[in-house]
Amino acid sequence: MEYLWKQKPKTSQPAIDQLSKEINVNLTLANMLINRGVESFEQAKSYFRPSLTSLHDPFLMKDMTEAVERIQVAIAADEKIMVYGDYDVDGTTAVSLMYGFLKTFYSPVVFYIPDRYKEGYGISEKGVRFAAENGIKLIIALDCGIKAIEKVALAKELGVDFIICDHHTPGEELPDAIAVLDAKRKDCNYPYKELSGAGVGFKLIQAIAIKREIDSSQLDAYLDLVAVSIAADIVPITGENRILAYYGLDRLNNTPRPGLKALMLSSNLEKDIGISDVVFKIGPRINASGRLEHAKASVELLISSDLEGAMERAKVVDEVNATRRNFDENITKEAFEMIASREEMAEWNSTVLFKNDWHKGVIGIVASRCIEKYYRPTIILTESNGKATGSARSVVDFNIYQAIEECADLLDQFGGHMYAAGLTLPVENVPAFQEKFEAVVKGRIQEIHRKPVIEVDDELLLDQINYKFYNILKQMAPFGPGNTEPVFRIANVYAEDVTVLKDKHLRFKIVQDGQVTTPVCLGFGMADRAKDPDLTTVNMLRGKMRFDIVAEMRENVFRDKSSLQLYVKDIKFD
Template sequence: MQKRWTLKKYQPNKEQQLQAALKIHPLLCRLLVQRGITKFEEARHFFRPSLEDLHDPWAMKDMDKAISRLEEAFFRHEKILIYGDYDVDGTTAVATVYGFLKGIYDNIEFYIPHRYREGYGVSYQGIDYAKDNDFSLVIALDCGIKSIAHIAYAREAGIDFIICDHHLPDAELPDAVAILNPKQADCPYPYKELSGCGIGFKLISALAQKKGVPMQDVYCYLDLVATSIAADIVPMTGENRILAYHGVKQVNETPSAGIRALIQLSNLKEKLTTSNLVFVIAPRVNAAGRMDDARKAVNLFIEKDFDKAYAFAEMLHGDNLERKGIDMNITQEAVSIIQNDIALHTRKSTVLFQPHWHKGVVGIVASRLIDKYYYRPTIILTQSNDKVAGSARSVSGFNVYEAIHQCKDLLENYGGHFYAAGMTLKPENVAAFQQRFEDVVAATIHPDMLIPEIVIDTEINLSDLTPSFYNIMRQFEPLGPENLRPVFLARNLTDTGYSKIVKEEHLKLSVKQSNSTAFSGIGFFMADKFDIVTSKKPFDMVFTLEENEWNGNISLQLKAIDILPSR
């Protein structure tokens, strides 16, 4: 798949000023400036995140109302229901708030809606459960900000809601006793990008202050907060960076029984990073809701006994293995459909429908098709009872939600955001929807958007890549949106004669640049670049830098992203 390389702009004056203050490699200063860090004090906060720099939870709009309503419930011994979404952010949020409240109050339960029977967010079924079981207060986590009708229905049943949500509010808000969401236009809270679990963490922080509970009883949930931040792809800036930094530290030093069980089952031996949380821990947690019931994920997180937690972790591990098999089969089916239909080859979008595909993995399949096969806006549809349901994923720069909005007359329901969305429609409208969506995409997408973009932080010489350079760069962790792993471009590389193809599809590299020492590298699924590397002509390479350990020896290794002949 052809890719386009985009080099970020440099700001030499700011880089020089920062370099004068920090006395570190100029290119490290360039990376910091690109991340919005231009002063010594900002760099200090970046490299040494402190829990003391967290904002006062009471600065969040309605926090006083939320705590007041909770204390009223404690005094009256009301039944409280902790309600959350079925993904990683929702289940970690429920486990965090439930776990803390359970330590100071007994009359409490949790509720996770079933993905297929109830769908996303606050459900009427969930409210009926609260009504039938005499719950008078519900704390909704990672959902609720758009549930106007549902909250009104709960009000009529005498049930109050405290909403802790981080999704963008509409102009009209639900009639809840308190809404904790920094994205409200009139909320003065300084940091707007918390995860749903992060907002739950703020709620228990304020409650701990109010009741004189030691903050350590709140900080013990930081491993769950860090997992939510990593998995929900929120910006790794400000408070999120502080929470994730200390949460990842806890994951490595004193993880909860549930996290420890997942680490053990995953055979992770190295020190964990946010990348491990995203690609190893999160899929197992998400698999519970995708394949079955996400309640087991909460049970895993709140379980104190390791052996019992391990049993829950095994269930999640099994769900994930099943998910991977189904996901792989559907992806192969989807690729086969496109390959065998010439009309689909030249389309600007992919919209595929098979009634037997598993609803829990259609979003993953859409992402996989874009990443590995056909880089274009993609929708995967399946049959769900008498309706067709699907997930959409987009490519960089293209608003897939707006494209779907232009097909709204063919849809029963839809929702989402710029890069991902979901929809339901009648089976008889599928063909018309496929054509309309294609027409909209073809008319509005820029041709460049159909070529994957690699955003490069800076050009670099291999001679700059020293252990001391890497040791400082490693302190950029935790990594995530707005603080991604640095991507480098090295020009005019040559093969040392030792590069080779391994396992038929990967490229094992040995390269140098003018008079530099040789560097080893790996290019996964890049065997097709072997001829460029071994042509005896210079080539350019985009890569990230990592450590490689082999037989007890640790060395720097280039992880190739793309390779082109030098111009």
């Protein structure tokens, strides 16, 4: 796939010079920091040394007072409380957080995760009726509920109150709940709008702790769950999320809860665990139960109190995840074949595929795989309970939620945000939806959306790549959306010592102005790149052709020896 290299803007030189002098960093670092919103000594101090004391007052969130008061009433009256959450990573971590916190001082609490296949996404009628039939008077919903108008109304008829903690985009009407906690509400003045579902849940337990005079340090035990939710739900690593992720990862690396420790061990993660480790190793394992079986297994793992029991549960989750990978690979292959067999789709601006026997639990992953190959807004649909149900994924800077919203007349329901969404529609509407969605995307998509973009922080010379520079880069973590890992362009080089690893990866050194790099360059999956049989990347590298690379700087530790490496994201030859 061809990538578009996008140089981040160069800030005004006086501003770069001033920040460089104020915090004693080189001009490249100063420019990078300004591009991340760090423009003064005080902002740099907050950025490099995040503090939990900088978290916003939870009572700034609309309806927080009402939420806490209703929970206090429930506790005083010895009412049963149900903690209800979605079946993905954000939902299960949020449920584990809220359930675990309430259980430390109040016993009549249960948790409920809907069955993906029997109940579908969000608040279900079955869940509401289960609560009413079991004498539950209050449901705290996490990572879902913002559009559950009818289900919350039903609960009210049955004598069950709702507190909704969500982070998805609300519709024009809000559910008639006791409290609706969602910073994206138009009437909510909470300063930070990008919390994860578990992040909103954390704000609620913060508020409860303040009201009940619980020491705030007791909330630290839940930060590992919040960090996992932030990473897995791909929310921006900015503002409060950056603080929560920073301390959550610290806990994950040093004192993780038994359930997460078990997942780390089964994932062969030992130290220096970052956002990408959660995204690619821990998150999929937590997700696996909800995708193929029932997500309550993930919650039971995350609330485990001992490592031995957690390891047994993690083993089961691992087995389910292996099965999930098989489904994922097979359905992805079918999707690719379907696209290749339809000539008209080659010219489309979107991908919408439907097959009635695809496994509902992996269609979101398949949508992401299709974007990796074809790079366009994608929706994968299957049949469930007599309806077409699907997962949508988007490309950078294209709002797929808004595109789906324009097709609402063909849908039963939908929800989500800019980059990911879910939807349900009558099976007979699928062809019309494919056409309308394509027309909407065609009208909205711009040239910048047609190629994956690699944002480049700055250009480096080889002699700038050293440990002094790298050690400052490390302090800019955690990396993720809104605070991406620094990427540098190194120009006009040629390769030496080119080696192919496992028939698909490249290892080489680069030479610039006669100077050979100390860092080794690694290009994963680049060995089989080719414009034609004679112009493979390997041949061009070995032929001493000049090229530019964009790469991330990493540290490699082997047999207690450390060295810097360049992880090559793309190569462009002259």
